[in-house]
Amino acid sequence: MGRMKFLCDIDRCIDCSGCVVACKEGNHIPVGVNRRRVITIGQGKPGEKSISVACMHCSDAPCIAVCPVDCIYQREDGIVLHSKDACIGCGYCFMACPFGAPQFPRGQVFGARGAMDKCTFCAGGPEETFSTKEQTLYGQNRIAEGKVPLCAAMCATKSLLAGDADEVADVYRERNFKRGSGSNAWGWNKAYEKK
Amino acid sequence: MKKVILAGCILFPAMAGLAIAESQGQFLTGVGPVPLTAMYQQFNALFTGDWQEYGQLFTSLQGGLFPRLFLLVITVVPLAFFLHYVAIGPRSFPHDGRMIYCYNFFVRLVHWFAAISFSLLVLTGLLIIFAKLVGGGSIGLLGRNVHILSAIVFAISAVFMFLVWLKDMLPALYDLKWMIIMGGYLSKEIKPVPAGKFNAGQKMWFWLATVGGIVMSVTGYFLYTLQGNIDTIRLYAIIHNFLGAAMVAMFLVHVYMSIFAIKGALNSMFNGYKAEAELKILHSKFKY
Numbered sequence: 001m002g003r004m005k006f007l008c009d010i011d012r013c014i015d016c017s018g019c020v021v022a023c024k025e026g027n028h029i030p031v032g033v034n035r036r037r038v039i040t041i042g043q044g045k046p047g048e049k050s051i052s053v054a055c056m057h058c059s060d061a062p063c064i065a066v067c068p069v070d071c072i073y074q075r076e077d078g079i080v081l082h083s084k085d086a087c088i089g090c091g092y093c094f095m096a097c098p099f100g101a102p103q104f105p106r107g108q109v110f111g112a113r114g115a116m117d118k119c120t121f122c123a124g125g126p127e128e129t130f131s132t133k134e135q136t137l138y139g140q141n142r143i144a145e146g147k148v149p150l151c152a153a154m155c156a157t158k159s160l161l162a163g164d165a166d167e168v169a170d171v172y173r174e175r176n177f178k179r180g181s182g183s184n185a186w187g188w189n190k191a192y193e194k195k
Numbered sequence: 196m197k198k199v200i201l202a203g204c205i206l207f208p209a210m211a212g213l214a215i216a217e218s219q220g221q222f223l224t225g226v227g228p229v230p231l232t233a234m235y236q237q238f239n240a241l242f243t244g245d246w247q248e249y250g251q252l253f254t255s256l257q258g259g260l261f262p263r264l265f266l267l268v269i270t271v272v273p274l275a276f277f278l279h280y281v282a283i284g285p286r287s288f289p290h291d292g293r294m295i296y297c298y299n300f301f302v303r304l305v306h307w308f309a310a311i312s313f314s315l316l317v318l319t320g321l322l323i324i325f326a327k328l329v330g331g332g333s334i335g336l337l338g339r340n341v342h343i344l345s346a347i348v349f350a351i352s353a354v355f356m357f358l359v360w361l362k363d364m365l366p367a368l369y370d371l372k373w374m375i376i377m378g379g380y381l382s383k384e385i386k387p388v389p390a391g392k393f394n395a396g397q398k399m400w401f402w403l404a405t406v407g408g409i410v411m412s413v414t415g416y417f418l419y420t421l422q423g424n425i426d427t428i429r430l431y432a433i434i435h436n437f438l439g440a441a442m443v444a445m446f447l448v449h450v451y452m453s454i455f456a457i458k459g460a461l462n463s464m465f466n467g468y469k470a471e472a473e474l475k476i477l478h479s480k481f482k483y
Contacts, residue, residue: 010234050422053230054240061255062250065258068324088326088335091421096254098243104421110214113421146370 003078004143006152007172010050012159015040015050018162019151023054023119026150027139033103036151037120037180052120052160054151055080055101063102078165079121083135087115121162122149131176135171162172249429256423261436265324268444276451280463283383287458288473295474297392298467305355306464315341315403317446320439343419350412357405363392364402369480370395378477380456387479394478400445407438415440 016036021028023036037056057080064072064080069159071086093102093116104113124141127134134141142149152162161168245252259323281375297307330333369389378396381389388394393401397470412430417423453460457477463469 009237010231010238039241041234041241045400049238049256051238059224062254062258065254068262069326069330069335086331088323088331088339090323090335090339091418092257092432094421095432096257097426098246099243100425112336112343114336192277 002166003166004057004163005078005165006054006121007168009159009175010049010051011175012157013038013050013052014157016156016160018154020158021054022150022154023107027122028076028136029117029139030105033105033117035101035103035117036052037100043147052155053099055097055121056099057119057121061100062096065090066096068092069173073126075123079123079143080140081120081125082116082118083126084115084117088114089113093118116184121151122147135191144146209449221415244425247428253411255430256433256436261440262324264436264440265321267444268440269321269447272444272447275453276447276455279380280455283381285456285458286385286477287478288470290459290462290470290472293471294468295471298463300467302359303464303467305352305359308352308426309349310406310464312352313446314347315345315348319345319444321443343415346412346415349408353405353408353412354403360393360401362400365392366398367480370398385476387475388477390478392423392478392481396448400449403442403445405468407442411435411438411442 017038018036020036020038024034026037029035030090032154038050038052038053040048040050056072057078058118059078060088061072061074061080064070064074065080067082068090069086069088071084072080074080091102091103091104091113094100094104102116102118104116106113120138122140122142124134124144125138126128129141131142140150142153147153149162152160161171240401319338319342323335323342325333326338369391370390373395376388378390378394414435417428417431418435421428454463457473459470460473
């Protein structure tokens, strides 16, 4: 089995937020929880770039290391999942995560945090596959259906790639080759740009 | 020839000015489109912050040191006291002699509020750290909510405690002597120990509980809301854990002293009276 990865091609992302809407709508995410976000730099200026980021399903994930109830685990295909039944909402995973992926639903008494919610790579959770409990707690299990995650499937410019690491890398390499990857090499902009 | 010089006189300053204007701010930004690495750096600043500095530190501490540190505190400290109880044994003073009224009703009430809320804070704090032993889930969530509610009660009583006891808790020279002989607890011999109304150990506990308690409240507030800069929250989590371990250790000392080490010391929490026989030995410099 391969290793599942996300890749956002920032030369293609146009900040349409289709991935965010698809994820929220398709997985019935509560208000205030953003499993996926799009961030733009240099907005309105030449060279504006956007990137879409969710849980990156890291190797040696920091969240797994800090969880006091060991409710976060990594599948063989690299997807990082967690059990909402065991989660105590302590927030350590949020502090450890380099990408701000773990989210906490609010709005209960005193704004108390509930169990953590994060991107599941549309692979459900520890519950029985396709069960109602899995659907309500974690959203769709599209991986078990043989589909890519909702966000990547929705992406209009196909900048967000999800799937087996080797295939994703192949697609990205071919794109860069066609675009002329030399333009990104160090010094080329300065030395060889046509006036 | 004159025309060339004239033209030069006009053109040269104009071109020099243009060159200076063009070079403004170009040393750092460079020409052409922003390179990918620079863009990634900007995204990093927005997403991951200074993860290498604080995130890495927090992850390694939380994943290894903190649970072990707390395990060490809650096993070694009680074990040391158990050995003390067996080897040296508790102190016992006659309570049928003259009794001195030390703590008025208000002070006792403040202490009770602080005592109950702090005990809950210690229990639920340890519950969060060792949540996997109870399986986590709803018990852990309940523990966290109790932790937060007790923190509010404790923070308020800590302020009152600070105000009512500040005068008696100021350090004195004889506190050093008390610390050198460890309050006389390491020998079976009963002779007067240099201490005012409160001994050096109680003073340390007072400053840790009130000033440390305020630090715990502020850092805890940010850990609860998760609002603000992520690196600050990581730093606060580290402070909260280290200070928490120190406070749990001192809490265990305080509980051992009041319940086991000095027989009948707990009574003063209810009626405010302490035996004169006890004060003469343990608080020899106290003028009542």
